[in-house]
Amino acid sequence: MKKNKSSTFFLLMVPVLLWLVLLIVIPHLDMFFRSFRFENDEGLMVFSLNNYLSFFEDKIYWLTFVKTALYSIGVTILAFIVTFPVAFFLTKVVAKKYSSFMVLLLLIPIWIGELVTIYGWMILLSDNGVINNFLMQIGLIDSPIVMLYTNFSMTIGLLYMSMLFMIIPMMSALESLDDSLIEAASDLGASKWTIFRQIIIPYTTPGIASGGIIVFMLVIGDYVAPNILGGKSSLWFTEQIYNKFLATFNWNEGAAFGFLLLLLSSGIIWLALKLTGQKLEKVGS
């Protein structure tokens, strides 16, 4: 295909190139150059590293940055722990005809949209919400537990909106896992735990990794869940970028922060792939 430089080839290339250049390369280059522009004392735009330096000078940016990174990693791990049993059940335990219906049910929150599901969680988690009311009615607690506008509620929101993107790649990895591998391992004397650790996990690692990348990227770049469910205390890095752009109208610094987030998330994914011995080509396929 690469050697075939026919007109059809170029025709097919046009949409791809348009997309890549117009929607990805040019905007990013624009942001990149913008992030180095700084208005000096005389009101002139000059090249400068000041936009990046301001990030390192203010402690609050730093802390937000680190918190965002740690929470994103945490939510990704939680998403794996929560969804793995579900994915395993849907692919290996339940009959095929029911499982496709169940997957359809799982996807409903995506159709509804993030904002609406987040408001749904507010109804559940607020001080006089469903959960607190229920706990007080059965007499387990006397006064409501504060759940909304905390890191807890933020984590739940992030997890809920992202975990489906973990299930799908994991299910396709599990589906390709031949049941006889599990039986062979058990026949050779492996306990359930050993089968899980030595057979299922290594086999599904590419699926887990690609699901993990999607979840991590969604979470680290999310704005709605931290902003609404996390309240004032959420301190999510996207909120800092949002403030730069729309509260202080400092687009140049906002661009610099955006690039820092891109570097951070790429760096963490690279490290995670290195640590688990995965290759990006394999995970992507």
Place this chain on the structure above:
Amino acid sequence: MDHVLEIKNVTKKFGDFTAVDSVSFSVEDGGFFSILGGSGCGKTTLLRMIAGFEIATEGELLIRGESMSGIPPEQRAVNIVFQNLALFPMMNVEKNVAFGLQRQKLPKPEVQKRVSEMLERVGLVGFEKKDVNDLSGGQRQRVAIARSLVLKPSILLLDEPLGALDRKLREHMKIELKVLQKEIGTTFIYITHDQSEALVMSDKVAVMNQGRFEQLDTPKNLYRHPATSFVAGFVGDNNELDITGYADGQLITANGGKLFRPGLDIKPSKLYMRPEAFVLNPSADLSNIEKIDMQIKALLFDGANSKISAVMKQSGDDVLISLPQNAESESLREGDELIVGIHHDDMKCYQE
């Protein structure tokens, strides 16, 4: 000799469907035992019950005299080679073979020693670090067998492991398996739908049909003396003729043909004659031979398996006859008439 495996009235039902129907047999220690049957006859279910992946609905299963009820697969002294081999794709050859030994928490040097001994035995020295996906079909086969045998099981179960190989390699692996079994002396229970595999390798073969054993015998007896019409039709090639009447030693075929076969004390409904049991142009001094007039319809050349497709002149019944490849048979042509003879004992009759 001791029985390594005893099966007593084992039945397995899936809902209304009875996969294995009250089967009883025992397997002698150190033998090569095959279960031969078509797809869906229950042979795989039977094997999976021995391995412990399925629980018998009724009946008892003993390995070395111990009841296996409630004992999970990982605790049975039985290992299985799966149809698709089920090698662990994320491990190399050595790790695949070591997997079972490591589960037994053996010291590392011991594991190392037994793995390399086993790899030597199956002829895979030098392949230790190879990825299992890079091996040929025959080598993958040997890894699967080594992985099970290294645990020194009482019984090795093999679920049609040669099915996926090409014909040449399959012929080769048949002999290799047989030799390996004789060398190490482990009892093999081999499941197959391929009668040639079963006949060549086994000491005893059970022919299975619709969840039941039709006959359990030596390969030679299965071939020479089929106990039921199913076995006669299933093992080896056979000409099957429907019989509508029998009187005074005279068989009447459905097409009205008459064949002389004295000494039957049943009311036969099926007649089986093997293509290779026929003698072309039998000499007159042979006794107990039924001579049949035939006309050649077609000559089917297939090397040593060449056959004549012929019709019985008096009734038009189709019959396949083995055609020896020699100078004499060269002269035969389509449309020729010839007389073939068959010994009365080779005319197997069954009542259904």
